[in-house]
Amino acid sequence: MNLKEMVGIKAASYVKDGMTVGLGTGSTAYYMIEELGRRVKEENLDIVGVPTSFASKEQAEALGIIIKDIDAVTHIDLTIDGADEISQTFHGIKGGGAALLFEKIVATYSKEVIWIVDDSKMVEKLGKFPLPVEVVPYGQEQLFRLFQEKGYNPTFRMETEDQLRKTDSGHSIIDLNLDVIEDPIALALELDQTVGVVEHGLFNNMVNTVIIGEAHGPKVIENIR
Numbered sequence: 001m002n003l004k005e006m007v008g009i010k011a012a013s014y015v016k017d018g019m020t021v022g023l024g025t026g027s028t029a030y031y032m033i034e035e036l037g038r039r040v041k042e043e044n045l046d047i048v049g050v051p052t053s054f055a056s057k058e059q060a061e062a063l064g065i066i067i068k069d070i071d072a073v074t075h076i077d078l079t080i081d082g083a084d085e086i087s088q089t090f091h092g093i094k095g096g097g098a099a100l101l102f103e104k105i106v107a108t109y110s111k112e113v114i115w116i117v118d119d120s121k122m123v124e125k126l127g128k129f130p131l132p133v134e135v136v137p138y139g140q141e142q143l144f145r146l147f148q149e150k151g152y153n154p155t156f157r158m159e160t161e162d163q164l165r166k167t168d169s170g171h172s173i174i175d176l177n178l179d180v181i182e183d184p185i186a187l188a189l190e191l192d193q194t195v196g197v198v199e200h201g202l203f204n205n206m207v208n209t210v211i212i213g214e215a216h217g218p219k220v221i222e223n224i225r
């Protein structure tokens with residue numbers, strides 16, 4: 001079993017009958033959704049899933065998990081998602097799979113958030129992983145230049161050599177190649193206030209529990225807030 005599968009299965013064990021569950025996106029969340037599908041079939045687990053992407057919705061539906069749109073539920077008990085980097089102060093970068101906007105909305109309205117990662121994602125300081133910024137296409141070249149002027153080393157995320165990657169909402173992604181983010185709170189505030197930015201991949205202190213895949217088994221750490 002690979003580390004992503006190990007943490008995906010472990011995280012799915014936190015899901016109980018009657019829960020409304022935010023379903024993350026990515027290659028680690030994939031295993032969690034597969035395990036939930038297995039439990040729905042084999043254990044009659046009674047849950048509602050709120051997907052964070054079209055891909056996760058499609059996967060969950062194919063497995064027989066009942067799916068509802070975020071605006072069709074009154075609450076979300078628990079969201080389980082992957083992450084690209086997590087610092088020791090529980091700040092994170094997400095959006096490697098371009099689903100950051102829906103992921104952040106679903107996490108915001110969840111009572112509990114679990115992130116599942118392999119141990120390579122745990123870092124001293126954020127920033128080696130390029131920070132995804134979801135932007136409105138209108139004026140995106142202006143925004144790109146602004147990021148260049150600020151020294152943020154932006155790159156447009158591409159689908160093919162000459163086609164931009166589009167998110168599920170039809171936005172573009174500009175990745176900021178920062179190398180190190182000394183102050184994630186200040187940077188998040190700055191990006192929140194930048195016109196044309198829809199959302200960014202800094203998920204500061206939004207997680208309750210991190211399940212880390214290590215060679216000898218999953219390690220669980222709690223963010224005491």
Ligand code: 5RP
Nearest residue numbers: 026027028082095096097099
């Ligand atoms: C998608 C995400 C993913 O959770 C993140 O990129 C981790 O993905 P993976 O589990 O495939 O490494 O934020 O937008």
